[in-house]
Amino acid sequence: MKTISASVLLFCLLATSHAQAIYKTIDSYKLDGTRELKIQLPRNYDPDSERAYPLVITLDGDYLFEPVAGNIDYQAYWEDIPDCIVVGVKQDKTREDDFMYDDTTYFPSEGGANFYEFLSSELIPYIEESYNVSNFKVIIGHDLGANFMNYYLFKDKPLFRAYISLSPDLAPEMINRLQERLSILEQETFYYMATADADIKALRNDILECDAKLKTIQNDKLHYKFDNFDDANHYSLVGRGIPKALNEIFTLYKPINGKEYNEKILTYEGSPYDYLIKKYENIEYFYGFEKQLTENDIRAIAAACKKRDDLEGLEKLAKLVNKEFPKSMLGAYYMGMYYERDGNLRKALLRYKSGLLLEPSQYIDKEMMLEKMYEVQDALDD
Structure with missing residues (x-):
């Protein structure tokens, strides 16, 4: 467990340079003692804000916390995934006891059993009381921990919505139990599993068998992804699996890119504006918090409305932008764009002029507003 790949070390450095861990000790009745935690809060975390964050629980936090926290901090910085609260549970001296299961039933x-209850009835309530946590929870485990986390799937209402299983050391009957349980899930659930060509042979064989069975599941509520890495072993696959898993889990959250624009927005039966609203509603439904409208997505939807001559959608977008960013040039710019496309050049000119007194955005500044004003004025003079 002491070997860490270069990619894992990179993310450890990222975590320590940008988001320092908080070390806490929690008293546990279930464990009849205490347990040490590592906690990473999002950058600029505000305890007084109403914003809620997904919770990521990392088993084996003594060595797995840093690569997880580093990846989340890095990807959230680029807005590819949401900011998350990451909690690592230290188990370096207790992991065999913590992950123990019965030799007959193969359940904790x-x-x-004590650790299972500690996590569900003590740790998570403690984190929820201390921080702004959304109802979207992720759990990450490696070998024994990756097997243990599956037991939370067997609750009537599973505790977690996403599971990241890195080279699991699967208990007997776990493969069949997983196939059966994942087939009947009634809430949207993400499940990621990974192995590698140089993984421990006994584990790898079971993992490949498990993957073959999970791929046969027909359940729209299950979002399953599997990776079989080349040139990686039991330890180095961790550094490759974590970012891949996070990317899969938070695909819906990502900013609109060229592929989504061409394949989904331009071919959408309704207005591009309706697509945008649906996308953000889905984000709130899946992840348990509202995502603030981004300028990247505004630009994409505006371009699609123009390409499809959807003036009504462009007007709705401009009004939404003005509502969401009342102090920004954005609202004036897109309302001016709407009037310009509608042929009402005088109103367009007035809107562009009104934006000069507002705050610039990432892409819209005073020079761009002046340029649009000159274009409209020249059109009016012709």
Whole structure:
């Protein structure tokens, strides 16, 4: 467990240079003692804000916390995934007891049963009381931990919405149980599993068998992804699996890119504006928080409305932007764009002029507003 790949070290450095971990100790009745935690809060976390964040629980936090926290901090910085609260549970001296299961039933027993209850009835309530946590929770485990996290799927209402299983050391019957349970899930659930060509042979064989069975599941509520990495072993696959898993889990959250624009927005049966509203509603439904409208997505929808001559959609977009960013040039710019496309050049000119007194955005500044004013004025003079 001491070997860490270069990619994992990179993300460890990213985590320590940008988002320092908070170290806490929690008293546990279930464990009859204490347990040490590592906690990473999002950059600029405001405890007084109403914003809620997905919670990522990392088992084996003594070595797995840093690569997870580093990846999340890095991808959230570029807005590819949302900011998250990351909690690592230290288990370096207790992991065999924590992950124990019965030799007959193959469900948690003794220390494993205690740790199971600690996580669900003590740790998560403690984090929810201390921080602004959304109802979207992720759990990440490696080998024994990757097997153990599956037991939370068997609750009547699973505790987690996303599971990242890195080279799991699967208990007997777990493959069949997973196939059966994932087939009947009633809430949207993400499940990621990974192995590698140089993984531990016994684990790899079971993982490949498990993958073959999980791929046969017909359940629209299950979002399953599997990776079989080349040139990686039991330890180095961790550094490659974490970013891939996060990318899959938060695909819906990502900014609109060229592929989504061409394949989904331009071919959407309704207005591009309706597509945008649906996308953000889905984000709130899946992840349990509202995503603030981004300028990248505004630009994409505006371009699609123009390409499809959807004036009504462009007007709705401009009004939404003006509502969401009342102090920004954005609202004036897109309302001016709407009037310009509608042929009402005088109103367009007035809108562009009104934007000069407002705050610039990432892409819209005073020079761009002046340029649009000159274009409209020249059109009026012709």
